[in-house]
Amino acid sequence: MSTIVNxxxxxxxxxxxxxxxxxxxxxxxxxxxxxxxxxxxxxxxDILADAGLVNTDVxxxxxxxxxxxxxxxxxxxxxxxxxxxxxxxxxxxxxxxVSALGDAADTAVSLGDALERMPSANFALISVPGEFATGExxxxxxxxxxxxxxxxxxxxxxxxxxxxxxxxxxxxxMGPDCGTAIVAGTAMGFANxxxxxxxxxxxxxxxxxxxxxxxxxxxxxxxxxxxxxxGRDLSEAVGGLGCLAAIERLAADPATQHIxxxxxxxxxxxxxxxLDALASCDxxxxxxxxxxxxxxxxxxxKGVTIYSRIVDTAEAILGHAIAPVLENMVSTGxxxxxxxxxxxxxxxxxxxxxxxxxxxxxxxxESNAPLTAVSPLAETPSAQVHRLLDLGADEFTRGQxxxxxxxxxxxAPLRAALDDGQAAVILVDIVLGHGAHPDPAGVLTxxxxxxxxxxxxxxxxxxSGDPQDLVAQRxxxxxxxxxxxxxxxxxxxxxxxxxxxxx
Amino acid sequence: MTDPLLNSGPPRVIxxxxxxxxxxxxxxxxxxxxMDWRPPARGDAPMxxxxxxxxxxxxxxxxxxxxxxxxxxxQGDPVLIDVVLAxxxxxxxxxxxxxxxxxxxxxQRMCGPMRGAVAGAAVFEGWASTLEExxxxxxDGAFQFSPNHHxxxxxxxxxxxxxxxxxxxxxxxxxxxxxxxxxxxxxGKVMRFGGNDETVIARLHWLADVLGPLLAAVLAESGGLxxxxxxxxxxxxxxxxxxxNVACTSLLIRELSPFISxxxxxxxxxxxxxxxxxxxxxxxxxxxxxxxxxxxxxxAGIDHCSVVTAMARNGTDxxxxxxxxxxxxFVAPVEMPRGLYFxxxxxxxxxxxxxxxTIVETIGLGxxxxxxAPAVAGFVGAGTAAxxxxxxRSMYGITCAKSSEWxxxxxxxxxxxxxxxxxKVAHSGLVPTINTGIAHRxxxxxxxxxxxxxxxxxxxxxATDAFIRTLGEP
Numbered sequence: 001m002s003t004i005v006n007x008x009x010x011x012x013x014x015x016x017x018x019x020x021x022x023x024x025x026x027x028x029x030x031x032x033x034x035x036x037x038x039x040x041x042x043x044x045x046d047i048l049a050d051a052g053l054v055n056t057d058v059x060x061x062x063x064x065x066x067x068x069x070x071x072x073x074x075x076x077x078x079x080x081x082x083x084x085x086x087x088x089x090x091x092x093x094x095x096x097x098v099s100a101l102g103d104a105a106d107t108a109v110s111l112g113d114a115l116e117r118m119p120s121a122n123f124a125l126i127s128v129p130g131e132f133a134t135g136e137x138x139x140x141x142x143x144x145x146x147x148x149x150x151x152x153x154x155x156x157x158x159x160x161x162x163x164x165x166x167x168x169x170x171x172x173x174m175g176p177d178c179g180t181a182i183v184a185g186t187a188m189g190f191a192n193x194x195x196x197x198x199x200x201x202x203x204x205x206x207x208x209x210x211x212x213x214x215x216x217x218x219x220x221x222x223x224x225x226x227x228x229x230x231g232r233d234l235s236e237a238v239g240g241l242g243c244l245a246a247i248e249r250l251a252a253d254p255a256t257q258h259i260x261x262x263x264x265x266x267x268x269x270x271x272x273x274x275l276d277a278l279a280s281c282d283x284x285x286x287x288x289x290x291x292x293x294x295x296x297x298x299x300x301x302k303g304v305t306i307y308s309r310i311v312d313t314a315e316a317i318l319g320h321a322i323a324p325v326l327e328n329m330v331s332t333g334x335x336x337x338x339x340x341x342x343x344x345x346x347x348x349x350x351x352x353x354x355x356x357x358x359x360x361x362x363x364x365x366e367s368n369a370p371l372t373a374v375s376p377l378a379e380t381p382s383a384q385v386h387r388l389l390d391l392g393a394d395e396f397t398r399g400q401x402x403x404x405x406x407x408x409x410x411x412a413p414l415r416a417a418l419d420d421g422q423a424a425v426i427l428v429d430i431v432l433g434h435g436a437h438p439d440p441a442g443v444l445t446x447x448x449x450x451x452x453x454x455x456x457x458x459x460x461x462x463x464s465g466d467p468q469d470l471v472a473q474r475x476x477x478x479x480x481x482x483x484x485x486x487x488x489x490x491x492x493x494x495x496x497x498x499x500x501x502x503x
Numbered sequence: 504m505t506d507p508l509l510n511s512g513p514p515r516v517i518x519x520x521x522x523x524x525x526x527x528x529x530x531x532x533x534x535x536x537x538m539d540w541r542p543p544a545r546g547d548a549p550m551x552x553x554x555x556x557x558x559x560x561x562x563x564x565x566x567x568x569x570x571x572x573x574x575x576x577x578q579g580d581p582v583l584i585d586v587v588l589a590x591x592x593x594x595x596x597x598x599x600x601x602x603x604x605x606x607x608x609x610x611q612r613m614c615g616p617m618r619g620a621v622a623g624a625a626v627f628e629g630w631a632s633t634l635e636e637x638x639x640x641x642x643d644g645a646f647q648f649s650p651n652h653h654x655x656x657x658x659x660x661x662x663x664x665x666x667x668x669x670x671x672x673x674x675x676x677x678x679x680x681x682x683x684x685x686x687x688x689x690x691g692k693v694m695r696f697g698g699n700d701e702t703v704i705a706r707l708h709w710l711a712d713v714l715g716p717l718l719a720a721v722l723a724e725s726g727g728l729x730x731x732x733x734x735x736x737x738x739x740x741x742x743x744x745x746x747x748n749v750a751c752t753s754l755l756i757r758e759l760s761p762f763i764s765x766x767x768x769x770x771x772x773x774x775x776x777x778x779x780x781x782x783x784x785x786x787x788x789x790x791x792x793x794x795x796x797x798x799x800x801x802x803a804g805i806d807h808c809s810v811v812t813a814m815a816r817n818g819t820d821x822x823x824x825x826x827x828x829x830x831x832x833f834v835a836p837v838e839m840p841r842g843l844y845f846x847x848x849x850x851x852x853x854x855x856x857x858x859x860x861t862i863v864e865t866i867g868l869g870x871x872x873x874x875x876a877p878a879v880a881g882f883v884g885a886g887t888a889a890x891x892x893x894x895x896r897s898m899y900g901i902t903c904a905k906s907s908e909w910x911x912x913x914x915x916x917x918x919x920x921x922x923x924x925x926x927k928v929a930h931s932g933l934v935p936t937i938n939t940g941i942a943h944r945x946x947x948x949x950x951x952x953x954x955x956x957x958x959x960x961x962x963x964x965x966a967t968d969a970f971i972r973t974l975g976e977p
Contacts, residue, residue, distance in 0.1 A: 018878060020843040036846035041782075043691055051847035069846070107539045109900030110931050114517045116899075118536045122507050127520030128540050135543060135551060136519050145517065146508045150524075172508065186513045186533060189524070225509055253509045434527060 002033065004071045005078040006056040007086075012066040013039065014089065019066070022088040029084060031077030032070060037085060040065045111139050125188060126175075127151055133176060134158040141169050148228070149175030150189055152394075156237045159230070163241035172245055178228035179404075179435075180206035182213065189228075190404060192433035193465030197222025199317065200256035202246040204229050204263035207347025207431060208290070208310055210461050211488060212262060215314040215322065217463045218486065224255040231348075234266030240274040247274070251281040260313065261287040264352050265371055275301045288313040290352045291371035296360040309356050310349070311489035322487055339424025340381070341495045342417045343388035344410050346403035346440075350429045350459065350488035351390040357492040358386055369393050383422035389413070404436055407443040414447045418454055425455045425495045429488055432462030432473060441473040445480040455498050457483045459491040545932040545960065553971060554930045561807065561974055565926070568808035572826055573904045573922045576866065579798040580676040582727040583790060586686070586718040588711060590666035593654045593683055597666070599630055600647040604662025604859040605817025606832040607650055610641050614818030616697025616854050619946020620661035621646065623699025627707050628665050634699055634947075652815055652824075656683040657796045657859035659788055660695035660942060661818070668707060669715030673730065673793045678801040684793035686710045686718075689783045692949035696942040697854075717776055720766040721759055728758060730794040733787075734868070735909055738919070743876040744791040745860055745869030746938040746953055751787040756780050788860065795862035804829050809970055810903065811923040814865050814935065814958060818857035818942075823962040825925050827973050835961035840941050842954015854944040856956045861937055867906055867919035870936035870955065871898045875911045875919075879938055894936050895920065901927040901935070929967040934958045 019037040026035035053069035072078035108114035124140035130153030154176035166173035194217040203209035229242030279302035345351035369390040518525040525537035543551035625637030692698040740750035767773035808826035837856040874895035877888035905918030
């Protein structure tokens with residue numbers, strides 16, 4: 001049986017829209033058919049009467065009086081509704097001023113809008129889908145900003161045009177596919193917290209820059225800047241334009257005393273052009289071109305020393321060896337019989353570094369991201385050929401997150417490897433820092449929960465300043481029986497030593 | 504020389520893409536503006552490419568033309584000078600002409616409330632003796648329908664203007680042009696919401712016979728009423744001039760009441776008029792609209808100018824005009840408002856968007872000035888005052904300039920977003936936000952609520968393509 005209840009609050013003024021909002025809330029209560037709160041003007045009374053909501057004497061009330069009108073399925077629901085209405089009204093007047101505006105207040109709707117909000121902006125970080133990145137980068141360069149393009153899947157021809165546009169504009173374009181940069185001590189994208197120093201690093205690879213900066217940071221050495229150029233900069237098509245621009249900027253930068261170039265394999269002519277620029281830049285320079293020399297021997301090009309592994313480059317800068325070196329290893333008591341090293345990497349460069357270790361030792365190795373001297377993946381894995389997988393490569397990240405962002409994508413291949421009789425030792429990388437997962441070690445050790453005793457060797461790339469707790473991450477790994485190194489090369493050497501029984 | 508990036512302290516970043524990067528930087532105390540990126544041109548890559556090309560080749564000329572448009576808007580000096588019968592100032596009101604809101608529409612496609620209003624107007628003018636007869640005559644093609652905008656006029660909601668209705672006359676003293684609009688009937692069951700019974704018609708007669716002539720006398724006596732100043736004051740008092748006009752209405756009555764008491768034929772009339780005006784919270788809406796028309800008409804026809812000169816709806820179609828293409832309408836189906844409903848009504852009862860009142864958004868008020876009227880944000884579902892500020896802020900992204908005369912205290916007296924740039928709408932995908940009343944979809948019933956509606960994106964892409972053609976581009 002429908003019940004109509006009215007409550008009048010004299011000399012109570014509230015905004016009609018505020019009242020409408022309360023009406024909506026009250027009307028949603030159980031048993032309530034219709035609810036309305038209105039200031040009792042004649043027009044409003046008419047509306048309420050037309051809606052069949054009036055059952056009180058309204059002759060004495062007027063525009064300054066508030067009427068609450070409810071129609072419900074019984075007097076209990078109706079009275080509860082009236083109570084709720086009054087509660088809402090009290091809450092409204094009791095609440096303080098609106099607190100700090102949410103995210104939307106600081107959000108620009110266009111580049112022009114963003115520049116108006118921050119006229120002193122000097123940098124654009126672009127992480128939109130690849131097919132749109134060029135347009136955004138062009139606009140940012142035209143607006144006079146230096147640019148970092150985190151996005152990948154940008155067509156190669158567009159990369160060259162963008163870098164030419166940047167050169168004409170006298171601006172820096174880092175990327176595309178630049179995941180890591182450290183600008184004036186500020187980590188951008190995936191990067192570790194490292195001290196400020198006077199070494200300027202130009203990197204065609206993110207995790208390479210990360211590992212190098214972390215190895216130096218362990219001994220208090222810092223970077224002036226770490227400038228990314230994207231994975232394709234040293235290709236024939238792009239011609240090293242990013243490296244050349246970065247060399248120019250660092251050469252002119254008073255905070256930079258040494259320049260280090262770090263890259264995965266590249267087109268030889270382009271590498272030469274870039275090495276030339278390094279040689280003539282008036283500052284001491286060195287290069288790490290992973291896989292440059294099969295033997296790993298350091299080369300010299302017009303006074304610039306070229307190393308084939310990150311670990312060798314770091315040792316040259318630090319002036320001493322990064323232990324343990326293969327020859328000095330102490331047996332862990334573990335020994336694997338036959339089988340291959342099975343590597344599952346989140347960092348592409350770290351995968352390349354491990355490949356170079358094995359190449360230098362004349363070990364047969366295959367990879368989905370092979371160095372020149374390394375075979376591509378065979379159809380069927382073999383117990384005799386080491387298999388190193390870069391899980392961040394394009395073929396693995398279509399429709400799946402990158403392992404740096406979501407380490408759990410490594411879980412399935414890891415569990416498969418644990419059960420694979422041919423995979424005698426498993427090699428992985430754990431990368432900490434800004435942008436990385438909050439607990440990569442936790443994800444890994446969880447995946448290892450049912451490890452039948454297979455040796456796991458990991459390189460852990462992180463500093464005590466990183467958002468993740470470095471000590472706790474290391475502890476998790478050690479507790480799970482993982483052997484932990486700070487260098488991907490050293491980890492691979494250890495894996496090899498376990499396999500070949502070195503002591 | 505200091506490197507602008509490497510030696511200038513922490514980089515000051517505009518983050519375009521993943522919000523987590525901006526959140527992370529802000530957490531670290533780094534200066535960062537996040538840009539809410541959407542695919543340009545709502546994912547239409549060829550359109551985005553055309554826009555980039557136009558910007559490169561014509562950007563400066565367009566900016567100069569748009570600056571000229573905004574200058575004309577600022578120079579505008581709209582003064583309410585008279586109230587007369589429509590037939591005395593508007594051409595083409597003979598031969599059973601009925602002017603309506605929005606772009607052109609014929610009877611077959613007219614929405615319920617507009618048809619209801621047409622029947623009522625036919626009775627009001629004496630062309631039909633009953634509403635039924637009015638409907639029949641309309642279906643028979645007895646009436647000449649034409650947009651208000653084609654006759655220098657505007658009208659809210661159904662917006663009907665016929666020969667014997669009273670219309671206000673506003674003159675833009677800076678350019679000499681004039682614009683017209685009927686007087687606001689009040690709230691509830693009125694012709695602009697499709698009402699058409701005897702009370703509606705009697706009121707229209709009263710407006711033409713009593714209120715109109717008295718206001719005419721008042722304006723003659725007072726030398727006219729400058730309107731821009733009222734807007735400026737109203738914005739500081741919680742009005743946005745589309746859904747909220749109570750402050751400006753009050754200021755208007757304050758300005759005119761001495762003249763009303765002096766010019767009224769008798770005390771009873773003065774009292775009747777003041778009671779009507781005082782009881783109508785939306786009285787000023789029609790003045791804001793006719794002011795908007797008077798301000799925007801001189802902005803039409805500037806070469807290379809991509810500023811929107813009119814937005815209007817007829818309950819079926821939404822029409823947009825831009826400066827460079829003059830009178831051409833760019834049309835797409837109207838959208839449904841989202842809002843709050845009076846007791847007894849729901850969204851199922853609502854009529855689609857309607858009215859010339861979007862001339863108010865065209866001059867930077869209404870939805871664009873929502874920051875001045877936080878209470879209106881309640882229409883956005885669970886809106887808070889903060890939402891109101893964000894609506895205005897987002898409209899800055901699609902306009903040329905900020906007004907120098909109409910400012911909003913809550914935004915530290917920033918000017919309202921002025922000069923909608925159709926190219927910015929096309930590129931950003933962000934369309935004008937409009938605050939509007941909602942009519943019942945059936946004729947003869949009236950208002951059922953109020954809410955928010957968006958202008959259809961397609962109007963702006965069509966306008967952009969036409970604009971690009973005027974540049975001589977394919």
